[in-house]
Amino acid sequence: MHDLHRKSLHAAVLLIASLPILAKAQETSLRFDSLPPTKGTSVGFTVAPSGSVSIDTLFGLPIRDAETQDHKYVLTVDTGTFRRDKYSRFSFDAYVRPAPPKKQSNFQKYKVSEDPVGAFSDDTLLVTFHISGSSGQDVGTIRLPVHSDDGSDNVTIAIPSTPQKVSFSGLSTMELGLTNNLESLHLNVAEVNISSTLCQPCWLPPMSAKPNINSLAPKKGTSLIVLVRPNMIKALGKSLFSLNPNTAHDSLLISVFSVAEQGGLVTSQEFKISVRFAPPLLYLLLAVLVGALVGGLVRLAMRPAPYNTAMGSSRTGREIFIAIVMAVAAWIFSIALFSYAETRITLLGFSLDPSQVIPAGLIAFLSAGGPQVVARIKGAFKK
Amino acid sequence: MSIRSSKVSIVTNILFFIIFMVTVASPDRLKKPTAVDKISSGDLYVLDSSGAVFRLAPSGTSLAVKSSFNLPSFSYPTDLVSARLFTKLTLLITTNNQNFGFVSQYSPDGKLEYTWTFRNGVAGLDVDYDSHIVYVASSNSPEIYQINLQPSTQTSPTFTGSVLGARQLGPLVMDMGKKLLFVADLISGQIFEFNIKTRKSRILANNLSSPQGLLLSADSTLLYIADGPRRKIYVMDLKRGKAIPQVFTAVPEFRNPSGLARLADGRLVVADDEAGSLFLLSKTGMLQSTFKQ
Numbered sequence: 218m219h220d221l222h223r224k225s226l227h228a229a230v231l232l233i234a235s236l237p238i239l240a241k242a243q244e245t246s247l248r249f250d251s252l253p254p255t256k257g258t259s260v261g262f263t264v265a266p267s268g269s270v271s272i273d274t275l276f277g278l279p280i281r282d283a284e285t286q287d288h289k290y291v292l293t294v295d296t297g298t299f300r301r302d303k304y305s306r307f308s309f310d311a312y313v314r315p316a317p318p319k320k321q322s323n324f325q326k327y328k329v330s331e332d333p334v335g336a337f338s339d340d341t342l343l344v345t346f347h348i349s350g351s352s353g354q355d356v357g358t359i360r361l362p363v364h365s366d367d368g369s370d371n372v373t374i375a376i377p378s379t380p381q382k383v384s385f386s387g388l389s390t391m392e393l394g395l396t397n398n399l400e401s402l403h404l405n406v407a408e409v410n411i412s413s414t415l416c417q418p419c420w421l422p423p424m425s426a427k428p429n430i431n432s433l434a435p436k437k438g439t440s441l442i443v444l445v446r447p448n449m450i451k452a453l454g455k456s457l458f459s460l461n462p463n464t465a466h467d468s469l470l471i472s473v474f475s476v477a478e479q480g481g482l483v484t485s486q487e488f489k490i491s492v493r494f495a496p497p498l499l500y501l502l503l504a505v506l507v508g509a510l511v512g513g514l515v516r517l518a519m520r521p522a523p524y525n526t527a528m529g530s531s532r533t534g535r536e537i538f539i540a541i542v543m544a545v546a547a548w549i550f551s552i553a554l555f556s557y558a559e560t561r562i563t564l565l566g567f568s569l570d571p572s573q574v575i576p577a578g579l580i581a582f583l584s585a586g587g588p589q590v591v592a593r594i595k596g597a598f599k600k
Numbered sequence: 601m602s603i604r605s606s607k608v609s610i611v612t613n614i615l616f617f618i619i620f621m622v623t624v625a626s627p628d629r630l631k632k633p634t635a636v637d638k639i640s641s642g643d644l645y646v647l648d649s650s651g652a653v654f655r656l657a658p659s660g661t662s663l664a665v666k667s668s669f670n671l672p673s674f675s676y677p678t679d680l681v682s683a684r685l686f687t688k689l690t691l692l693i694t695t696n697n698q699n700f701g702f703v704s705q706y707s708p709d710g711k712l713e714y715t716w717t718f719r720n721g722v723a724g725l726d727v728d729y730d731s732h733i734v735y736v737a738s739s740n741s742p743e744i745y746q747i748n749l750q751p752s753t754q755t756s757p758t759f760t761g762s763v764l765g766a767r768q769l770g771p772l773v774m775d776m777g778k779k780l781l782f783v784a785d786l787i788s789g790q791i792f793e794f795n796i797k798t799r800k801s802r803i804l805a806n807n808l809s810s811p812q813g814l815l816l817s818a819d820s821t822l823l824y825i826a827d828g829p830r831r832k833i834y835v836m837d838l839k840r841g842k843a844i845p846q847v848f849t850a851v852p853e854f855r856n857p858s859g860l861a862r863l864a865d866g867r868l869v870v871a872d873d874e875a876g877s878l879f880l881l882s883k884t885g886m887l888q889s890t891f892k893q
Contacts, residue, residue, distance in 0.1 A: 263787050265809040265829035302828070303634040303649065303812050303858045303873060304723055304739055304770050304786055305676045305696050328829035328856075330810065332768070332787065366721075368698055407674065474674055483674045484698065 245313050245325045245350030247292070252344060252363070258335030260363045262344070265330070267310070269323040275312065283346075284316050285355035290348040291316040292359055293324070299362060299480040307331045307364050307480045313348055325350075336367035339477035341401045362402065362479040369484050371404055371475040372397060372433075374441060380465040380491040382572075385449045385500070393490070395428050395473070396438035403478040404433045410472040411443060414489065419451040419467055426471055443490075445469070452494040453574070462555070462570035465491035493570070501577045505548045506541065508578035512585030513540030519589045540585035547584035548577055629893040630654055630665070633871035633878055635680045635813070635859040644861060645691060645708075647680035649873055653691065655708065658863055661880060661889040669710025671695060675702065678739075679771065682708075683727040685749060692734055694722040703736055703747060703757070716747055716757050724772035724783065724814070735760065735774060735796075737783050742766035744781060744794060761799035763792045773814040773823075775838075782823055784811035791825065791836070791845075805836055805845050815860035815868070824848060826857040826870065833857060833870065833885065849885030853877070 249262035279297045284290070291314050298310040308331070312324035343358045375394035383389045397404040411426040413419060424446075430439040455466050471488045496504075517536060551571040563569070564583060569576035583591055633654075635647040643666060646654040651671045656663045671677055675695035682691050690713075691706040701722030705714040720740035727734045732749040742763040747755055763769060763783055770786040781794040782804065789808035794801040805825075813826035825834040825845055831854040834845035851870075857879075859871030867888070870879040878891040 263810070265789070267809075267829045267831065301649075301676065302856070304678055304768075305721070306768075306786065328810070330786075366699075482676070482698065485674070 245290070245348060247311065247313055247325075247327050247329075248347045249329065250345040250347070252342060254333075254337040254340060254342060254363055254365075255335070258333070258337045258365070260334075261332040263330045263332060264311075265328045267326040267328045270312070270326050271323055272314075274326075275324065281359065283357050283359035285348060285357035287355045288316050289352040289355040290314065290350065290357075292346055292348065292357060294359060294361070296479070301480060301482070302330070305366070305482065307333075307362075309361075309480070313350070315350070315352055331363065333364065333366050335365070337363075337365045337369065339364045339369045339371070339399055339402050339481045341479075362477075362481075364477060364479075364481045366482060369477065369481065370398055370486065371477060371481075371484050372406070372473050372486060374471060374473070374488045374490075376488055376490050380463070380493040382495040383445060383447055383452075383492045384495050384497060385447050385452050386497040388444060388446050391443040391445070391490075393441045393443060393471075394438055395433075395441040397433035397435060399435050399477055401435050402481070403435065404475050405478065406431045406433065406473060406475050407483060408474040409441065410474075411445070412470050412472075414468045414470050415465075416451065416455050416467045419448055419455050419494070421446045421448050424469075441471075443469075443471070445492075447494055453496065453500075456494040456496070456573055457575055459493075459573070461568055462493075463568075464493075466494045467492050495572055496574050500574055501548075501572065504574045504578035505545055505581040508581030509541040509544030509585040510537065512544060512582035512587075512590060513537040515582075515590050516540065516586045519593070540587075544581035544585040548580050551580055630878070630891075631876055631893075632873040633859065633876070634677065634873045636861040636869050636871040636878065637680050637682045637859075638861045638863065638869070639682050639684060639689075640864055642682065642684075642689060643708075644863075644869060645680055645682045646871060646878065647677050647693065647859070649677060651675065651677055653680065653693070653706070653710065656878075656891075658869075658880075663869075663878060663880065663889075663891040665893070667709065669706075671704075678722065679724045681725055681727050681734075683729045685727070685729055685732055686751075692725060692727060694725050694736065696721045696739070699740075701736075701739065703734065714755070716755065718745065718757060723768075723770050723786075726772050726774040726781070728774060728776050730776060735772060735781055737769035737772040739768060739770075742769055742785075744769075744772070744783070760796070761794060761801070763794055763801045765801075765803065766790070766792055771811060771814040771826075773816050775816060775820045777820055782814055782816070784808070784814060784825065786810050786812075789827075791823070805843070808834065808845060812856070812858035813860040813871070815862060818862065818866065824860050824868065826860050828856040828858050831855065831857065833860070833868070833881075849881060849887075851879060851881070851887045853879065853887070853890060 247264050251261045278295050281294045283292045293312040295310040302308050311327045311329050314324045341362050344361045373396050406428050409426040411424045426443045428439050469490045473486050476483045632649040633646045634649045638644045644656040654668045655666045675697045678694040680693045689708050693704050695702045701718035703716045720738050723737040723739040725736045734747040736745045744760040745757040746760045747757050766785045767787040770784045772783045779796040783792050791805040792801045793804045809827050809829040811825045812828040815824040823836040832850040833848045835848035836843045836845050855874035857870050857872050861869045866883045868881040880888045
């Protein structure tokens with residue numbers, strides 16, 4: 218009896234001595250595996266315990282649950298807490314509870330922060346987590362957003378391969394395709410700015426670029442409407458002696474500020490679009506008429522028109538009229554070839570854009586001048 | 601009758617205009633205060649993560665917004681310090697935008713006076729207002745930089761030293777008397793002491809979670825630490841060689857205490873971005889009032 222009493226006392230002492238160990242064993246711990254979103258990049262996770270909370274705390278919150286493989290625990294992520302903290306670290310609140318829930322069991326709360334390395338596109342990826350606690354260890358996976366702190370190629374703009382034509386006169390509109398590159402995250406286009414890189418005075422404010430829709434679903438696109446109004450005099454000056462049709466008169470810089478949902482950083486991307494100023498039809502006709510007139514007169518000066526004895530006058534007027542008609546026809550033909558058949562117009566070894574003032578006048582001048590003028594100019598060049 | 605009605609109309613229009621202007625010009629509400637600072641004889645300046653700076657006047661146990669201004673768009677504000685430099689009150693604010701960090705100098709009414717650009721991100725900052733040097737913690741590497749504000753010197757940031765063993769620096773505070781910097785590691789939860797003269801650092805405290813804000817007492821003998829994830833304010837007695845952070849206060853309303861400031865009478869102001877509030881604490885850590893807009 219005495220021995221039994223001593224044994225029970227011994228057992229009680231052992232039990233009391235082991236209580237702290239048991240209590241320690243009941244503490245849960247949470248850990249996430251690092252993952253590489255792309256080759257050479259990584260996202261690590263820092264988990265900080267934030268006390269225990271009652272089950273009521275989670276009521277009504279936007280949560281995402283993941284049960285561990287052996288059904289020992291449930292990891293709950295409060296998706297409403299996806300945010301940037303004071304030091305711009307992406308963080309969120311996570312909770313761990315036993316599965317199935319024990320009576321009046323509390324959740325262990327954690328603050329989880331991501332530490333990304335390298336530049337990669339923001340995404341949601343499956344992340345492996347490990348929980349150890351009173352029920353032992355277990356592992357599970359949960360889909361979490363991962364964001365790069367070094368920039369993410371959130372959007373692309375469909376930039377035309379050839380320079381875009383912008384008319385001197387009035388407002389010009391360009392419609393460009395804007396696409397969300399992200400695989401699984403919505404994107405908010407926060408702001409789009411546009412500016413000139415080569416000739417800011419060539420444009421009248423305000424220049425604007427606005428997407429049709431600001432919130433883009435993954436891999437979806439919208440139109441980016443660019444509204445610009447050239448400063449006619451400056452644009453004319455810039456384009457007057459730019460004869461090569463492949464040379465841009467200016468390059469517009471489009472800066473897109475976008476942010477991925479669920480805690481992305483605002484990312485700025487820059488795109489350049491080449492433009493050529495296109496004069497209005499009236500300017501071109503004027504240039505063609507002046508060129509034809511000068512060309513016709515030069516031709517007549519080189520070889521005067523024969524005297525019409527019947528009419529009692531020279532045929533100068535008729536010759537000039539024919540020269541003008543020929544010049545206009547040649548210019549229209551060259552415009553049609555250039556615009557629709559994408560044919561290069563080469564005069565005297567120079568590739569010309571007949572939709573520009575000087576080239577249009579030059580085409581008209583040479584057409585009206587005829588072979589004599591062309592031969593004389595060629596001769597001058599050879600000298 | 602018509603004269604009276606026209607007068608009423610004019611008065612109504614003026615009132616409408618005043619209300620409209622006040623509405624348009626009125627600052628955004630304080631939404632997520634992350635950092636807070638105050639010089640001994642001045643107002644309280646609060647940095648909101650929405651990108652606004654608020655000037656508040658403490659009065660008894662209440663705080664009242666006096667003015668505010670907005671920071672440039674698309675910058676992530678991190679920390680703020682106010683100081684009287686060359687007899688002029690100045691605000692210095694760290695912000696981040698993608699890979700670049702910025703320290704901007706503002707007048708109290710929000711006029712941007714100067715910006716220094718860092719090729720890496722920036723975190724906490726403090727200013728030695730005697731020698732006019734700003735110390736800035738880098739957030740991408742465990743390094744400390746300084747900006748000399750003396751008019752005769754070049755004002756580009758220069759490397760001061762590395763905090764060995766740190767992973768990602770966060771808040772920084774300076775003991776001007778001993779020329780020491782105290783800086784916290786957001787990932788490891790350690791507090792480091794950095795000696796400006798010797799440029800050597802040592803671990804001062806372990807076992808914190810992720811310290812978001814630091815504050816020295818007026819006599820620089822106590823270091824207050826805002827531990828966001830643990831929702832607690834710790835205090836360390838710096839007079840003791842190996843001090844262990846003790847819980848100073850754990851107000852149940854805390855969600856993520858992230859900024860600390862001291863009023864002239866020794867009371868503390870805690871900025872909590874997740875609670876969207878400022879908490880006014882007594883010298884012993886008792887909650888006196890909560891300011892929320």
